Amino acid sequence: MPVDTRRVRAPEESQCPLLFVPLLPRGPLRTVAQPEKARVDGRQRSQVDVRPVFARCGLVTQAKGSAYMEAGKTKVLCAVYGPRESERKDDTDMKAGRLVCDFRYAPFSCPKRGTWIQGSEERDAAQALQEALRPGLCLHRYPRAQVEVNVLVLEHDGSVLAHAVTCASMALVDAGVEMYDLVLGCALRQDGDSYLLDPTLAEESGGHATQPEDNQGGVTVALLPSLGQVSGLHADGELRDESVSAAVRACMEGCHRLYPVVRRALVYAARRKAAPPGDSLET
């Protein structure tokens, strides 16, 4: 393995202490979680039951626009720079601007420490983020320019991509980038006949409720809420066709639950920015 010369040297090999936890005490915890019952955090299965969300705009003062979002323990920060001169001169589009997305996990954000070097999971997420956001943006308004979206996950407790989409679209609004609509994200985990909306990390990777490998999978939907259009859809695992359509509907419903919270945060930020405090900014 090549040595990373740009960082302080670490020992060649080190293991996460969780690997050394004797397996015995973990066993009973698994069996306690019965299917068809309440989830570990008290939410209901097969219900559009999203975690409480905290959203705030404008925390990164150096950026054109920024947003921070917390859903349960998942914490996502996003900063938007631009529109500014395109960096890659070779493929500057004369007609429309470019949307550049970067997605990163902080090394301490996951149960096991991540590396500094961007992994394939992060690159895939950046790609998915870019594809989900693009339909919401009026990029033709920024020819030859690029808009940069930087997402940093500070703590990973499930549904990261979905919340990154929401957070990024809030940051884009905060940056004053022209948009057709907000883009909201929601994730779902199908577990046999029931589903878990806005799953935590344990639920995302968690055990099989019924028979193993039967109708198990994850779905992430990005929605333009006022246009009612789906701009991004990611599904993995093995799902029955009727579960997929039900999952998409549940996710869309989940996005609509998120909508008022996001709108309130944006209105609050806009009010604070506007010079006369009396301006009404009802949307």
Added chain:
Amino acid sequence: MHNARNAMEVESSSTCALREFGCEQSLLSRPDGSSSFIQGDTSVLAGVYGPADVKVSKEIHDRATLEVLIQPKVGMSGVRERAQEQCVRETCEAALLSSLHPRSSLSLVLQIIHDDGSLLSCCLNAACMALMDAGLPMGCLFCGVTCAIDRDGRIVTDPTMQQEKESRALMTFAIDSTERKVLMSTTKGSFSVNELQQCIAVSQRASEKIFQFYRDSVRRRYSKTL
């Protein structure tokens, strides 16, 4: 406890003994200026290129862009070298009148030949001699002095690798030639304010010797050609 012997040692350290040092300039043909500086067994080779064309992305509109590269004796340069490069670069920037060469590039490459302690100060001295050799306009000259405080609290100037390892604190300063002010400072270990001031004073005295050496070597060189 602090008897006469100790006082003697302070006395002897205040003479700020430097190891034997020497320098050769213009030893390389390709760079615009070069030097090799030797302090005891520590040896650094420096080459300066420029003023030359600069990459558009690195261009500074009102002064020259200086890049410093430190190449270790073996292996690739790492984080430590990068921190040293920053120290050398910002010291050179303070001395160079880089506004006379706007929108151009200067690059300084320091190749470590052998490290036997006081490496950063040797790099600084080599850098200054190479910049002089390249004939770049400078507001002042600078030199590097390393001081170590050993377990008994004595100050050792220009320590060897062994002395560095045995020391309790290690400081490297860059001193300018006009007012003997501290241009650069980097330290390891903990020390009192008093010790710091003593070390600065000792380094300032030691710098006299190096500046005298600079002067002599330039005089020797140009008395031949003129």
Added chain:
Amino acid sequence: MAAGFKTAEPLEYHRSFLKENCRPDGRELGEFRATTLNIGSISTADGSALVKIGNTTVICGIKAELATPPTDAPNKGYIVPNVDLPPLCSSRFRPGPPGEQAQAASQFIADLIDSANIIQREDLCIESGKLSWVLYCDIMCLDYDGNLLDACVIALLAALENAQLPEVTINKETELAEVNPQKLHPLNVTKHPVGSSFAVFDNTIVIVDPTAEEESLSTATITVVTDEDERLCALHKPGGSGLSAEKLQDCISRAVTRHREVRKLIEEVLKSIKPQQ
């Protein structure tokens, strides 16, 4: 008018304030920005702290892993600090591997851990020659508005004081390590250094806690780190214009009072989160 003046002649703009012994953001020359601290907010990290100095925001997360001790020091563990300046925190940083400033900051923090003796590496050894802790101290800047080093030092120290490591025993029969995540022990933080940074304007005027703009216009920056015994752990001045001995002494005195202020802040925040644990 003022905004135009600021953009066209930023240095003159700052000078006109310094002439009146104040700064564009209303601070006096020796005044730090408001410093706030949030400890233990990242539950996936073994210890974490978020520091804000004015707009500058830095987060430090500690992750502990297990490794075999270094062969040349079998009774020691590892501390691996890294500072990252992602493109998220300011438009001046490009994506990709860390640049010179981030690397120099990493080296500064690594040197400081050794110089100040914050953690005894021997304390991180579990069994000599077999097993020891690796403390990954990952420091990320979330908002860059100058004075990165001060914020990094506070974040690192608060995160280390917040860190809890699980108990590790070596099973005599299997010779394998067993981790008990229910039993957590804090780290033994032996020294508590705090840094204070200064910027020099026009080779003479010294201001504390520079913003990003002040840093870029200044002719030199200095960081002084002191510990609770008023000893210096670092005097870091990576070049720039020269500084007289009196000015340096002023910086050190200011650093000593700053140390007391920041220590009080860290202790208060640590105390406030204790009852919940």
